[in-house]
Structures are given as C-alpha cells and as structure tokens.
Amino acid sequence: MNELLSIGNLLYGGAAGLIVIGLFAVVARRHLIRVLLGVAVIEAGVNLMLVAAGFRPGAAAPIFDPQAISGPMVDPIPQALVLTAIVIGVAVLALGLTLAIRIHRQYGTLDTVALTRIVNAPAGSPESRAMMQRGGGGHES
Template sequence: MIPGVTLELILYVTALGLVIIGLAGVVLSSHLFRMVLALVIAEAGANLMLVLSGYRWDAVAPILMQRAEQPAMVDPVPQAMVLTAIVIGVGIQALAVSILIRIRQRYGNLKRREVAEKMDAEIAASAGIRRDISQDAPLGERPLSPLPAHTAESRGGDA
C-alpha cells in the first residue's frame, strides 16, 4: 500500500464524497423521488463522519470488561449519537415519502419543474394576481404569453 494512506484518510474521503454527492443530487435532480434518495445518501455520509470523529486505530470496541487493565476504547459518545441519528433519518425519510405521495395525489406528477409550475399557478390563483407577472422564468425557458395592451403602453412610456 502507498505510504501516507491511512484508514482515516480513506474513510474521510468516503464520507466527504457521500455528502457531496448527496447534496449535489438534492440540488440538481429533476425528480422529487431522486431528491429523497440523495438526502438518504448525504445522511449516510454525515453518519460516517460522526463515527469517524471518535475513531482510534489502536482502540477496541467500547465494551467494558471486568479486567484489571482496561484497554483503550474508541469514543462511545458519537456512536450513541449516530445510533439515534440513523433512526431519526428513517423517520424523516418516511415523512418525505408521505409528502411525495400527497404531492402526487394533488398534482399527478413528481417532476420538479411541473410541480413548481402548478404550485405557482395555484399560489397566484389564490392570491388573485396574474401569473405572468409573478413568475421570473429565464428567457427561452417558458414562452411568455403576449403582453396586454395597457402593459405594453406603460413599458413604452417608461422607456
């Protein structure tokens, strides 16, 4: 093996890679179910890094033994925290999945862009404003409907 490469280094690279991949998936994925999966992956990386913070290469598992000299143990406190975090993570996952089921019941789709569009339309309808004004889509993404006459007049007057 290459000198300088330790077990801690490999584990840190794995944990950071999992967190980065998970966050990139949360930001970049276009399907809401993939977003939940990316969240699960990022959580796995965070758990690995937490357990790694209490790791010592020359220590044994944190189990007390009735012996005269107790050998050095790895830190049991992060392990207890991670034990809780795993269970809470599954709870969060179940909540996210139930929210996904409700979204699909309401909008019939899980594509991020379509769900956002329908949500925009609903918010605009409930607030009583026109959606063409409230949306801020980049040019070329969603073709805007032609502007009404009075809006075109006021724009021309401003310019």
C-alpha cells in the same frame, strides 16, 4: 503515497464524497424521490464522518468486558449520537415519502420543475384548471 491512502483519509474522504454525491442528487435532480434518496445519502456521509471522528488506533469497542484485557476504547459519544441520527433519518425519510405520495396524488407528477409551475400558476390559467380537474387520478405526464 502511503500517507495519502491512510485509513483516516479513506474514511473522511469517503464521508465527504457521500455528502457531495447526496448533495448533487438534491440540487441537480428534478424527481422528488431522487431528492429524498439524496438526503438519505447525505445522512449516511454525516454518520460515517461522526463515527470516524471517534476512531482511535488499536482501541476496542466501548463495551466493558471483565475477561478482556483493558485497553484504550473508542469515544462512545459519536456512536450514541449516530444511533439516534439513524433513527431520526428513517423517520424523516418516511415523512418525506408520505409527502411525496400525497403530492403525486394531488398534482399527478413528482417533477419539481413542473410542480413549481403548477403551484405558481395564477388561478384560472390552463395549468391550474388542469390541476383542479385531474384531482388525483391519471398517470404522470
């Protein structure tokens, strides 16, 4: 029991759980903003897994201090990777949100199933004509 609840299992299990939860939002949800939030949760899980991979028991943060007793240090490379990954994640999320804003303005909905139907509708069909008429105005239907 004790081995099962070790900190390593908790961290790795939590990271894997976050990835699965985010993936559930991506594949099973129909609302575009929820899909984007799922991508953000996946990113959090991947970052947690990377940082956990650099863990060493009893080790200090990878910052040298002349006064401190020199001991082992955790691996600095995953931390540097995660630092850049977080910023990239923010940029990707912002780009996705601007695309969602544009899509909602153009088609009036963020439902991926409805969007697929509208985009695949042949020209001249009621759906495509409705899309042309509505432009950007109106509310989500």
